[in-house]
Amino acid sequence: MPENNGHDGHHGASIELENLSKQYPGSPxxxxxxxxxxxxxxxVVIFVGPSGCGKSTTLKMINRLIEPTGGRIRIGGEDVTxxxxxxxxxxxxxxxxxxxLFPHMTVAQNIALVPKMIGWSKTRITSRVEELLDLVGLDVGEFRGRYPRQLSxxxxxxxxxxxxxxxxxxxxxxxEPFGAVDPITRDHLQDELIRLQHELHKTIVFVTHDFDEAIKLGDRIAVLREQSHIAQFDTPEAILTNPADDFVSGFVGAGAALKRLNLSRVRDVEITDYPTVTxxxxxxxxxxxxxxxxxxxxxxxxxxxxxxxxxxxxDLMRARGSLARAGTLVTDTVTRDATLRDALEAVLTDNAGRVVVTGRRGEYTGVVDMETLMNSVHELLEADRLEALEAQHELEGARAERTHAEQEGEGGGMKA
Incomplete structure (x- = not known):
């Protein structure tokens, strides 16, 4: 994958929140x-928690859209408070x-907003707009001059x-950037963000109330309770396998093994080639x-x-010289960055038991079938079963040792 499209971009900066608080007037x-x-x-850090727990307020204090009442914020070591x-x-x-987006501005004008404010030259802005449209997978010629209302x-x-x-x-x-779109579009936008992050290495803080989205996108997840108190701040794997308490377990919900399908990607399984024609x-x-x-x-x-x-x-027998009415339209596809859960959902909604894998511009790269996905599910369930067995053996071993020690103690007492 090209590094930064030849752009000498900033990679991410560290963020430190120190005793950060927000008290609204008149609120107890x-x-x-x-x-x-x-x-x-x-x-990539995800804030997840019940609605009204303060996750968006905490996020907005980082860029001071909401002014903190107390505490400090450092970005790249610099105090920005x-x-x-x-x-x-x-x-x-x-x-x-x-x-x-601003409805009265074109796509290009919307994107150019901040570069224009900070005094970039026109040519630099134009090339940056083109670079970014390409980066997020939108055709420059087609989208640059459109208005937001003309977009999905x-x-x-x-x-x-x-x-x-x-x-x-x-x-x-x-x-909650993907909260208002339909589930299929949301999956594709999540995949796109993962792909962009591989390329750009930004520091991303992302708020969601959807735990599956958090598992899919986050390097670490902060599960927040009321007033943004941190219940657990850890990797998705650690939160799925060792939730800190009942509150976190409630967020993880049932079927942790199946949720781990959100940690595996399509690129981790076998993608088969399929006969194609144009x-x-x-x-x-x-x-x-x-x-x-x-x-x-x-x-x-x-x-x-x-x-x-x-x-x-x-279909071909019935085509009679034209493919216009023949065949079944491909309605759902996944990318290599999609999770196995996305792929499984796509396969289950398509009764033929397979899903097409596409590249960055929607081009065909292969197919993943039901059998491959089910093997992955069985492997995860088997790993969980072995883990549970190991834990049980350890517990039984510890009990046996304790009983043995107690018997030894009693035996010693009798000898005396």
Whole structure:
């Protein structure tokens, strides 16, 4: 993957929150009470907790959209509690739910907002806008001049992320950025963020109330209770396997083994190649390819190499010289960064038991089938079973030792 698209970008900066509090006037208790946290440079940290627990307030204090009542904030070692909040916000990208784009500005103008404010030249801004649209997977020629109302929810959200990254800030704050889009788009946006982070290494602080999203995206997760008190701050694996208390267990919910499917990626399992043809291939050639492939279906790709339709033998018999009405449209795909849970859901909603894996521009790269995914599920369940057995043996061993020691003690007493 290209490093930073040749851009000499800032990588992430560390964030330290020290005794951070927020007390609103007239409220008996602080909204955020004495939060202490260290976030490493280049780390993705997720704040998750019940609604009203103060997670968004804590996030907004980092870029001082909400002024803290007490405590300190350091970014890259610099105390930002006293610097000009406008200057601070130029160093910290911010993406929110429903993108928050300005409706009267084009996509390019929305993205150019901060670079323009800090005095970048026109040519530098133009090339940065193009670079960012490419980075978030939107075609420059097609999207640069559009207005937000001409975009889907997912496209708006991509532009929102591009705008947050425009001046190349080391820190990116994201407040439920994918909360307002449909589940399939949300999965794709999450995958896109994972891919971007592989490339950019920003420090990302991300607020969500969805624990599965937290597991999928976070290097570490902060599970917050009321007033942003930290119940547990750890890796997704540690929280899934060793929740600190009942409150955290409640967040993890049932089926921790299946939730661990959120920690494995499509790229970790076998992606099989499938016979493909393109819309430009003659019908007879498609028919011959299917016959010689040994499978009962073939994947039709569009002119850009993106999955378009599944074709079966019967479809070709009925095609009568045209593929316009033949076959089944490919409705759902996953990327290599998608989790096995995403892939399993896609396979289960498609009754043929497989899902197409696509690359960065939606181009076909392979297929993952039900059998591969079920093997992974069985491996996870088996690992859990062995772990539980080991724990049980350890417990029984400890009990036996204790009983033995007690008997020894009693035996010693009798000898005396």
């Amino acid at each position: 208790q602080p909204a955020v009470d004495d939060v202490n946290m260290e976030i490493k440079a280049g780390e 006293d610097i000009d909040p406008v200057k601070l916000r130029r160093k910290v990208g911010y993406a929110i739910q429903s993108a928050g 929810g997912g496209q708006q959200q991509r532009v929102g992320v591009a705008r947050a990254l425009a001046a190349d800030p080391p820190v990116l704050l994201m407040d 819309v430009d291939d003659p019908l007879q050639e498609i028919f011959n390819r299917l016959r010689s492939s040994g499978t009962n279906e073939i994947l039709l790709l569009d002119k850009r190499g993106r999955p378009y339709k599944w074709l079966r033998r019967g």
